Amino acid sequence: GAVVSQHPSWVICKSGTSVKIECRSLDFQATTMFWYRQFPKQSLMLMATSNEGSKATYEQGVEKDKFLINHASLTLSTLTVTSAHPEDSSFYICSASRLAGAETQYFGPGTRLLVL
């Protein structure tokens, strides 16, 4: 159990377009989902935390108007990169935990975004 999927697995887009990434918990209800960004050979940097039905909590330095997060159900959270630019190119990974404040996070396979 505890499988998390992401879609798409990779995306290439033109500068100025918006890209939506989906994160789904397949076999459990995820009260909390997390969005991370990972640059090559670097660590996981938390972007935001979202709880179902409420607004996401963004980490310092992350633009909430640029990275729109929606957690509309207990199995789906979406991250939309608006007006993407080349510097937004990165590996975006989501994770989910079963309960609010639960310790274990289960990670999705990641989405590689390349903005031309």
Next chain:
Amino acid sequence: GENVEQHPSTLSVQEGDSAVIKCTYSDSASNYFPWYKQELGKRPQLIIDIRSNVGEKKDQRIAVTLNKTAKHFSLHITETQPEDSAVYFCAAKSGYGGSQGNLIFGKGTKLSVKP
């Protein structure tokens, strides 16, 4: 807030040898410490975790130790195999404040096991 330091950044061992990766944390209220293994281009996989009420935990060839007083925890891999080669991340769950419940990750250790 919490800060996690991880050492070394790279580690190369011969197959069969042991590997040790160390992490320190700053928030004394942190109470959960997982270790993740990430192969190139893939998702982080939880390999072992420890809670602050336990000093050591073992699962086959993998063990984690926690020293709450010194605020450091370590991952030990014995009898390493080539398939252990990956990047390993430690993390600490912050105990309070605006980031309560969030995992703060170390910078990672690239482990290479030479056959």
